[in-house]
Amino acid sequence: MSTVLSRYSLKLIKKSHYEIWVKGLEKDKRMCLLDKDLYFTGTFEQDRLILGDEQRINTIKKVLVDVLVDQQYKISDVELQNLIILTNISVKRIAHGFYLEDEINSIIGDDFEKEKMIARQFFDILQSKFQLDVRDVEVNYFAVTLNSKGDHDNQSYITKELNDFIFDALVTIKEEFNIDLIDNVDLRISLALHCVPLITRIKYDLQLKNELLFHIKQMSPLAFEIGTYFGYLLQKKYNKRINDDEIAFFAIYFNSGLLNVEKTKEVNSVLVISSVKRSESFLLEQVLRQWFPNDVGKIDFLTMHEFSEVHLDLYNIILTTEKNELYEKGVALYISSFPNKRDYYRLKVYIEGFKSIDDVTEMFKEELFIKGKFTSRHEILEVMSKRAEHEFDIENLYEEVMIREELGSTFFGNYVAIPHPMHAVSNDSFISVALLDKPIEWDEDKNLVRMVLLVCVEKNNAQAFKIWSYVSRMISDRTFLDGVISELSYDNFINVLQKSLRDWFSELR
Template sequence: MNGILDEIKQKTNIDFAGDVELRISLALHIAPLLVRLRNRMQLKNNLVKDIQVNYPLAYDVALIAAAYISQKIHVSLDEDEVGYLAVHFSLALSKKEKKINPKKVLIICSARRGDYLMMQHMFMQEFSEMISKLDIKNAIELPECDLSQYDCIFTTFLNHPFIPKKALRINFFIDEKDKVRIDHALKGNDESSQLLKYFQEDYFMGVIHAKNKKEVIRQMCQYASQLSQFNDDLYESCLRREFLGSTAYGHCIALPHPDSLISQKTFVMTAILDKSIEWSHQKVQLIFLICVEKGNQKDLRVLFEHIAKLMLNDNYIQTIIEQKSYQALTDILGKILKDKLLNVNN
């Protein structure tokens, strides 16, 4: 078990070592799996395509586990069995996403110091588990305050030159709408809003021509190598990942990426084929080459989460393919972010 989790951490920087529930569930799953593999019997999984589309990162992690198991017993797992493994990792990843790192919070308030206690009480009553430090200050104190030490800044008023632009306006007596916005800020959902910076126009290749997936990957890797440095040969690393299992999960999309985090920065190359091609028994026309900064599992999770939402909407995919423009891509990504925000607020 340790070997599987170590391999996953080395490849993705995702650390499952402390997840006791995952270790137990994997142990209970792998014991009969090994018996089946040694007897050349593998289970069918009618939901594997849905798992690939809905939980691409979990499936990717499961492929690493499957490769480790195959290396040890010299029997390859088919995608149906990998899908069953992915369910365990999906649950573990979900727990990681919901885990909140307590934030340092500053509230800028125009009330008297005697009223600060009331504000502090309201905040800690609602959000104590999300806050590691809470300070309340008047605007005139801000020049002497190091604002960079705070993760979140809230203010009961905005018409003052010392109030920073990133401060979020709330009422002194916080209402239900305030609670939703505060919760959103403390949970760090703003990481999703950084999504568009990974899809800059420099990374948009537009329309390309290729006869097969190797040609696509080669062209995109050559382009990517002009924009970033890699700790390993990007093309060869992507081919190794493709050997573990296809990165085409249906819906005309493929997500080639290195078999480990080797990039000096996080970005996504986008290419649209002039004609769809066969990619491991799937029709593909829209390709995202995902390059994640070495050691940065947060970017890996955010990118897979949002691209999964794109794969679940065929209208979004067809719009990008038909319009073949960077503007169409960013418009669709903006809609995905807006949909997520609406879901949070509801």
């Protein structure tokens, strides 16, 4: 519990076996309750408590929706739900005499006039309905929270300062990754529109959660690392750490930018007719792009209701995730929302990457293979880095790896961690492998790791970054890890890797 609380700058104080309390700012306590889904808490009988929360939440929702509609203020459905839950927590805390600290008023200042007006109208109604003593600091803080979650889709919000920062950041990314995204106007606009509310969020410690974090890390590891570097540049500018959840949003934008860079021939425009949720359509889009990076350009999603015959002339591939009228008439090809090998064979497209299995396995040097017992992340990273430094005559690899570790977790799921240097420090590309006798805790979330892949991509070689495509397959395939740890040896690792690659290449024939 102490570890969880520390992430919110809170401390667990124990004065005796019977007296335990949490020390810290009220805003941090509320964020902890929100993030950990602890808003159904209290001292009442459980059934009465849940019923009370349900009634209160319904009232809050109705009032908030009415106020937002009255003020014509746009906000997404997800963020609306988050605001409702946060308000429920606030109402309960206020009712029990727990208020935000007055010092927050001096931090907030006189900005957000539109949001302040909405917040005042909202809390005036709640104050009457729930018999609360609502202070100005509660109104101001809600205004900031609302601003950080609003739908900023107007380019007039993008200041020259922000536009210049993004341009300079893309220049720096080109220097670090040898990938040119500078002239991608769509990418620059997407980054800017996300940064507008993000700047407010990081200023007031209101960063978003991203339920697709590990999906994005596994499916788009290179884009995630570019997003991490972009977050690092933001951190330097605003002196606030950008969490992995926010970085995952950046990764989505950068992944689209990378796909545009990699286009080398005429591509197909794809339309997917689907009623799946945006989170699921994102995963489907990423699978299609991973399978067919050079054959697929634009991918759009429409519902059956939005589709018209005009679209038949705009797209040369039409897919559907439902066996609807278009499917029955032979207009659209059916594909699962979670595509499998069969879907892949039917689409008949090829993937690009390293040209042979040997090209990939050459990245994994026996001299850099490590196995055994380790007790901490720092210990294993120091051993791996020092061995690579000696093998390739590299300086400061360990220091660069630890700089990256400080920015956010390099745990990618399935008991796999992928540490790597913050900046390119080598003239060679390689992957060092460490297989551990027993899992170790890798990060503050206590994620367990059994296999560590230290990835080092050489300077000034954009093609070398394509190794991330194969790393992505490794970390997303649990059977790969199971095969590797069945025998902790270099020969077994290479055999399992070659088998996995043969299966992958055979799928492409």
